[in-house]
Amino acid sequence: MKQLTILLAFIMAFGTQAEADGKWDCSKFDIPCSDVGFPSDVCDSDPNASLTGATLIHRVDGQICPTQCNIMNKIYDNCFVDKMQGVSRVATGSVIRSCERIACKPTFFQKLKYK
Numbered sequence: 636m637k638q639l640t641i642l643l644a645f646i647m648a649f650g651t652q653a654e655a656d657g658k659w660d661c662s663k664f665d666i667p668c669s670d671v672g673f674p675s676d677v678c679d680s681d682p683n684a685s686l687t688g689a690t691l692i693h694r695v696d697g698q699i700c701p702t703q704c705n706i707m708n709k710i711y712d713n714c715f716v717d718k719m720q721g722v723s724r725v726a727t728g729s730v731i732r733s734c735e736r737i738a739c740k741p742t743f744f745q746k747l748k749y750k
Contacts, residue, residue, distance in 0.1 A: 641686045657708030658738070693739070700739035706750065708733040711738035 665685040684710060693700045693707065700707060714734035737745050 661704035695739035710749040
C-alpha cells in the first residue's frame with residue numbers, strides 16, 4: 636500500500652497532457668526505483684526494480700480529471716464532432732476548451748450523450 640501511495644504522489648506531481656492517439660496520452664510506463672528516489676525500504680531488495688504500469692494524471696483548468704484516460708479521449712472526440720457541426724472556425728478554440736472540461740469531468744447525461 637505504501638508503494639501505491641508513493642507512486643500516486645509522484646504521478647500527481649508530474650501529471651500532464653500529451654498528444655498521442657487521442658487528446659490525452661493513455662500509455663503506461665515504468666518508473667525505476669533508483670531514478671525516483673523512493674524510500675529505501677521500498678527498493679532495498681532490488682535497487683534496479685521498477686514500478687510498472689504507471690499512467691499520467693491528467694488535468695484540465697488545474698483540476699485533476701477523475702475520468703479514465705481512454706474514456707476521456709472518446710468523450711472529447713464525440714463532443715468535438717457534435718459541437719463543431721454548423722459552427723464557424725472562429726469558435727474552434729471555445730469548442731476545444733468546452734469539450735476538454737466535459738471530457739475531464741462529464742455529468743451523467745454528458746456520458747450518455749458522448750460515450
